[in-house]
Amino acid sequence: MNPNLDLDRATVVGAGTAGRGISRALAAAGIEVRMVERTDGLLDRARAALREGLDRDLGRWAVTESERDAILARIDGTSSLEAVRGVPIVFEAIPEDAKEKRALLREIDAIADPTTVFCLNTSTLSITALSEMLPVERRPLLIGMHFLHPVSRIPLVELVRGRHTGERAESMARAVAARLEKEVMEVAEYPGYVTTRLTLTLINEAVHLVMEGVATRDAVDRAMKLRLGARHGPLALADEIGLDSVYRALDSLWRELGLSQFRPAPLLRRMVSAGWLGEKSGRGFYRYDAAGRRLPVSEDFGKPPLDRLLPEG
Amino acid sequence: MRILVLNSGSSSVKYQVIDTGSQDTLVVGQVERIGAGGAILTQTRTSDGERIKRSGSILDHRDAIQSVLDLVNDPDRGAMESLEELDGVGHRVVHGGEAFTDAVIIDDDVEDEIRDCIELAPLHNPHNLVGIRAARERLPEHPHVAVFDTAFHATLPPKAFHYALPYVLYKRHRIRRYGFHGTSHRHVLERSAQLMDREPDTLHLVSLHLGNGASACAIRAGQSVDTSMGFTPLEGLVMGTRSGDVDPAVILHVMAREEIGLSEATALLNKHSGLQGLSGISGDMRDLLEEEETGDERAKLALDVYCYRIRKYIGACAAAMGGVDAVAFTGGIGENAAGIRARALDGLGFLGIDVDEPENASLTGGEEGGFGSGRVALLVVRSGEELTIAKETERIVEQRERDR
Numbered sequence: 001m002n003p004n005l006d007l008d009r010a011t012v013v014g015a016g017t018a019g020r021g022i023s024r025a026l027a028a029a030g031i032e033v034r035m036v037e038r039t040d041g042l043l044d045r046a047r048a049a050l051r052e053g054l055d056r057d058l059g060r061w062a063v064t065e066s067e068r069d070a071i072l073a074r075i076d077g078t079s080s081l082e083a084v085r086g087v088p089i090v091f092e093a094i095p096e097d098a099k100e101k102r103a104l105l106r107e108i109d110a111i112a113d114p115t116t117v118f119c120l121n122t123s124t125l126s127i128t129a130l131s132e133m134l135p136v137e138r139r140p141l142l143i144g145m146h147f148l149h150p151v152s153r154i155p156l157v158e159l160v161r162g163r164h165t166g167e168r169a170e171s172m173a174r175a176v177a178a179r180l181e182k183e184v185m186e187v188a189e190y191p192g193y194v195t196t197r198l199t200l201t202l203i204n205e206a207v208h209l210v211m212e213g214v215a216t217r218d219a220v221d222r223a224m225k226l227r228l229g230a231r232h233g234p235l236a237l238a239d240e241i242g243l244d245s246v247y248r249a250l251d252s253l254w255r256e257l258g259l260s261q262f263r264p265a266p267l268l269r270r271m272v273s274a275g276w277l278g279e280k281s282g283r284g285f286y287r288y289d290a291a292g293r294r295l296p297v298s299e300d301f302g303k304p305p306l307d308r309l310l311p312e313g
Numbered sequence: 314m315r316i317l318v319l320n321s322g323s324s325s326v327k328y329q330v331i332d333t334g335s336q337d338t339l340v341v342g343q344v345e346r347i348g349a350g351g352a353i354l355t356q357t358r359t360s361d362g363e364r365i366k367r368s369g370s371i372l373d374h375r376d377a378i379q380s381v382l383d384l385v386n387d388p389d390r391g392a393m394e395s396l397e398e399l400d401g402v403g404h405r406v407v408h409g410g411e412a413f414t415d416a417v418i419i420d421d422d423v424e425d426e427i428r429d430c431i432e433l434a435p436l437h438n439p440h441n442l443v444g445i446r447a448a449r450e451r452l453p454e455h456p457h458v459a460v461f462d463t464a465f466h467a468t469l470p471p472k473a474f475h476y477a478l479p480y481v482l483y484k485r486h487r488i489r490r491y492g493f494h495g496t497s498h499r500h501v502l503e504r505s506a507q508l509m510d511r512e513p514d515t516l517h518l519v520s521l522h523l524g525n526g527a528s529a530c531a532i533r534a535g536q537s538v539d540t541s542m543g544f545t546p547l548e549g550l551v552m553g554t555r556s557g558d559v560d561p562a563v564i565l566h567v568m569a570r571e572e573i574g575l576s577e578a579t580a581l582l583n584k585h586s587g588l589q590g591l592s593g594i595s596g597d598m599r600d601l602l603e604e605e606e607t608g609d610e611r612a613k614l615a616l617d618v619y620c621y622r623i624r625k626y627i628g629a630c631a632a633a634m635g636g637v638d639a640v641a642f643t644g645g646i647g648e649n650a651a652g653i654r655a656r657a658l659d660g661l662g663f664l665g666i667d668v669d670e671p672e673n674a675s676l677t678g679g680e681e682g683g684f685g686s687g688r689v690a691l692l693v694v695r696s697g698e699e700l701t702i703a704k705e706t707e708r709i710v711e712q713r714e715r716d717r
Contacts (some may be wrong), residue, residue, distance in 0.1 A: 008348060030324065030348065060571065060573055060577055061573065061577050061578075061580050061581035061584075061585045062573075062576065062577045062580060063580070064554075064580070064584050064585065153574065153576070155576075231572055231574065
């Protein structure tokens with residue numbers, strides 16, 4: 001059996017940035033998606049955010065109107081975990097919190113079909129450890145697929161096999177990646193894998209540079225954008241990922257690995273506690289309009305308290 | 314011969330059963346939404362309009378091909394009593410690269426070579442190939458023939474198919490002009506020759522395929538010597554949502570200014586440009602003609618650019634051939650939009666191209682015929698890619714029989 005071919009439905013648990021990104025990518029590949037979130041209110045917000053994101057991408061020529069409509073039509077939201085029943089594959093995409101993930105996986109396991117594959121979207125937690133919370137029969141069906149934000153634009157997925165991961169899970173994950181036109185990078189099960197470790201290091205250092213007054217936000221971003229030939233500098237990238245996610249991932253790597261480069265910069269912590277979460281909250285290192293477009297620099301300066309921490313600019 | 318013509322796309326299979334002797338299409342059908350729960354199968358028998366419509370789950374192309382065979386073989390509403398009556402299967406394949414200059418009987422080696430061309434046509438060849446594999450599995454005893462969109466342009470001379478780019482790109486990545494719509498242009502040539510009562514190899518013909526995609530082809534003495542589409546079907550004429558020719562520097566500039574990546578730039582050129590992009594209204598010719606009628610300036614602009622580009626290419630094709638005997642239109646727009654034909658030909662009197670307006674206006678909705686009043690014949694030809702695929706299949710099958 002070619003696992004690619006019965007892949008016409010999938011369930012995504014968690015409708016945050018990652019869950020929405022995965023749902024959208026699946027739907028864009030013609031797969032019917034059920035997106036699960038705890039409350040109807042959160043679902044409504046997720047749906048609105050999906051539409052906003054697609055509208056923004058329409059303006060950047062990334063999708064056409066009919067593609068946008070088809071994607072939205074293929075994503076069905078629900079607050080009931082029953083939606084994990086009867087699908088060949090379930091994607092877990094809730095925040096990086098080991099305790100919550102364990103609890104959720106147990107719940108999903110109790111409802112899902114015995115052959116359903118679980119794809120975990122984690123970059124810092126151990127697939128092996130998470131699978132060992134589940135019955136022996138389920139363990140081979142767990143695999144890590146780390147999608148990178150924004151999922152629709154980054155053609156890469158890090159594939160992580162736990163100690164118990166079996167054939168079916170791996171071929172299913174590879175079929176998904178092929179269907180989504182993502183290149184598969186197989187990485188060892190080790191916190192942060194490749195992209196998260198390097199990206200977080202870069203972002204954390206960039207925040208330190210601004211905080212220490214070595215260069216302005218714009219200078220740091222411009223320099224690294226040119227140096228790496230990248231689309232964004234590290235601070236704009238942090239805004240795009242979400243500063244809360246960046247903070248949580250750094251904190252987790254800091255605890256796991258004990259390497260000082262992962263200790264979250266104090267400025268990052270302050271911004272997160274002030275609710276400055278980046279693009280999604282309208283404000284992070286940069287400011288954004290309602291559609292998530294970065295505001296021109298002139299409108300964006302002189303607002304305390306961040307400007308006190310920034311060198312003149 | 315009775316030939317099943319298959320055109321396999323990503324989630325659809327379109328097919329016809331054609332009797333090459335009478336040139337009649339016996340049944341026309343398609344399977345849509347393959348891989349999804351609610352696949353739809355439709356088939357119409359041409360002789361009596363008998364229709365079959367079914368829906369159900371079709372998991373993959375193998376299922377789809379099986380359903381197609383069941384339908385064409387349907388005792389009440391099909392085209393034959395037994396699949397034994399089928400003499401061969403003709404498969405449309407978009408890209409034959411440099412390996413295939415003619416249609417060919419498909420064996421395992423040919424399948425491998427078509428796979429090698431995937432890099433050149435990532436959107437089409439993989440699906441064509443899946444259809445071929447499925448059909449060969451279901452009909453292992455029948456001859457299967459691959460008919461390539463690019464093969465008709467195999468006669469392009471090097472001076473026409475090379476881009477003035479570093480030669481190493483041609484060696485390394487086979488970057489060159491291939492041309493598309495070849496099967497259609499071949500049909501236009503044959504049909505135009507019939508309509509003009511001439512031999513195809515005596516004609517200097519400009520063939521204009523104007524549909525969703527659009528291309529011009531300069532056919533000198535029966536051979537394609539130049540064509541407007543290039544490495545991909547993006548180059549050349551303005552299309553529904555494709556830009557056609559642009560200064561390549563524009564896209565690099567826009568990518569930098571708008572901070573967009575490769576996939577957005579690709580979509581910008583292929584899905585957001587052309588009539589759609591320029592008008593901001595629609596990529597559909599019928600919508601634009603209506604809007605222009607009501608005085609919409611952007612619709613008019615889009616149509617002006619569309620027609621002017623065609624006119625330039627007619628001139629270019631005439632120059633490439635050193636003369637022109639006929640200009641022939643085909644495709645949805647070419648066959649139906651008389652006004653567009655007239656606008657595209659406007660001002661070409663110096664080439665001997667003059668439009669007989671009443672004749673032109675009468676040629677719509679599948680009517681074929683001539684509408685020129687000058688030295689150069691102007692023709693409308695009903696598109697017949699499937700018929701050409703069937704005839705090519707017959708030719709290759711007969712050739713094999715002879716060689717045996």
